Amino acid sequence: MKMTPKYIRAQENMKPGKITADGFLGNDDRNIVDIIAADEEEFEYLGLDFVEVAKLMRKLVKEGLKGLGEPIRYDKWEIRVDEARGFLPCPFQDGIFRKRVTTVKNLNNGEEIIYSELSIHLLAAHHFLQGKGARFRLEPALIKSVLYE
Amino acid sequence: MEIILAPIVVSVISSVLALIIVVVDGVVNNYGEVEIDINDSKRNLKVKGGTPLLQTLSSQGIFVPSACGGRGSCGACKVKVLSDVGPYLPTELPYMSKEELKENIRLACQIKLKKDIKIYLPEELFNIRKFKGIVESLKDVTYDIKELRIRLVEPNEANFKAGQYVQLVIPPYENIKESTQRAYSISSSPSDKNHIELLIRLVPGGIATTYVHKYMKEGDVVEVVGPFGDFYMRDTNADMIMVAGGSGMAPIKSIIFDMWERGITNRNVWYFFGARSKRDLYYLEIFQELEKKWPNFHFIPALSDPLPEDDWTGEIGLITNVLDKYLQNIIPAENPKEGYLCGSPGMINACVQVFDKHGVKDVYYDKFA
């Protein structure tokens, strides 16, 4: 995959201060095309499917909303959904998303992931899990242990 | 001779071409003067072209609502355009409904003014001003909410309806290179014309709230634009059932105290303040004081997850459950009722469902989420 204009623009938008204060790249100095390629490989190695993972993440948000900001217990997870006013645009300029942040904790192994509506979209539509060191980076291995163990 | 000839020839050719480029740049990027016709020539502005409509209008003192300061991430700056401004940009499409596309509603921050334009703006917009003020006080009311009190300097008076919001201008700081704006409801009452008070909850990673909580100081000069919004008390005699938690209390507090100050006390007002535990509660005393003075006003704080050390004796449970209980057993069913909500879309949806169950059809909420 090449750094086409679409990815160059998206990477610009991911810098701190453009859409969020900290940006989506953390302290990763790879370009996003390399980040995506590496994570796609990880996903394949771990046997994860982007579409299925996104579906499960969305389902957990739906359950979590019932708590109105409080943690709720669903199946083997504890889920909390927090929301703030306003919208965040996707850095790829293909949609806007509510500022809704979900924390999912697997009660079997105690591991936890945190993601926003935008994170789900970036994962499903762009296979982008954010740069290493970013607050909302989703490590494939952590996704596997929280969602599938 | 040859040694000088080569550089000279190359320089001359380059200079001629560079000159051509400069001339073309002057022609192509000079959009000249552009005329903005507002509301069928009700107002006519002659401006320099080339900048987006939103910024151009604000430089002329007309403020179209924007919750993101013109970056294209909030969709609030929708304007009805009556002339041709080119096809929709990919940055506008995610915000437009089918009806809006038919009506040629555009995002003012995305359309560059290249030629004369005819637009329609609602009348209320002309009332909006940009205010310069000073941070009079910046206090913690809970562990994550600050009360920001601004003394207006220029203009030094604001006229707004209780329940409306303003846009706080956040200047560049740290990594944030561009100025931005965020919307916050006014928590002070309209009678205090020289001040604007806001309740701002820290959102981790949020551009504006981080600035307010970590960088803003008392004495700072600050700008707000407003007032905006159509969340305010409706002039009826119905019971007002108000639900808000956290920083959502702002417009509700403004409306309640405005009613008290203006003597509109014959209506029944119920304010359900939902929070998780005691540390999320604030302003309890002022509402409890008001309850004593105003018989028709009822203040019901509810904790959904009180800690043992909170020693909480008030209502316990999710605010929607408490609301349901009161609508079922305590608030007279035969009275007409209006709902007033301020909070996250999740909470609003849940409350609307409860209202619906009890036949409360007129529900108003702060829509800028």
Next chain:
Amino acid sequence: MMYPDINPFVLFFASIFTSNILLTNFLGMCSFISISKDIKSSNGLGIAVTLVTTITTALNWLLEKYVIIPLELGYLRYIIYIIVIAAVVQVLEMVIDRVSPNLYMVLGIFLPLITVNCAILGVALFMQLRNYSFIQSVFFGLGSGIGWWLAIVLLAAIRKKTENAPVPAPLKGVGITLITIGIMAMAFIGFAGMINVR
């Protein structure tokens, strides 16, 4: 010095089909492969390349005849041609941004990259090598540009049609595109040799 005895119209036809700069001479590949994903942008880029090729070939012919040859500055040829191409692309970029910001955004970095599109320098050098007259140069430049435009639009159309075809995983993306281009080139080879362009 004698210009080659070729009718400009024949040259025009030849540079589009039988001596297509992209499919016969394989010049101008990188944006060809990247932008041919979308027909509309291929069209836009094709027009841009045609404009640049025609204008720069004409300008470079004038500079060749009135500056480079008389002043014996043959060793400056490449730098002069490239400066001209860069300037023309710069102007074109500004005009496109004004006239169609949508196209400007879609082409992105490939618009300024026309500067180093080897097809354009190639056309100018062929013009100089084959010693074409002014009219021949203009027709050659225009034809080559149109040939490039034709090739990219054709490829875009083929890629659109085969979008949902079951391509084996290792060949997905650039792999199958290059194979497609190769097959297109083979089809055009049938034309080569039909007309002499020297």
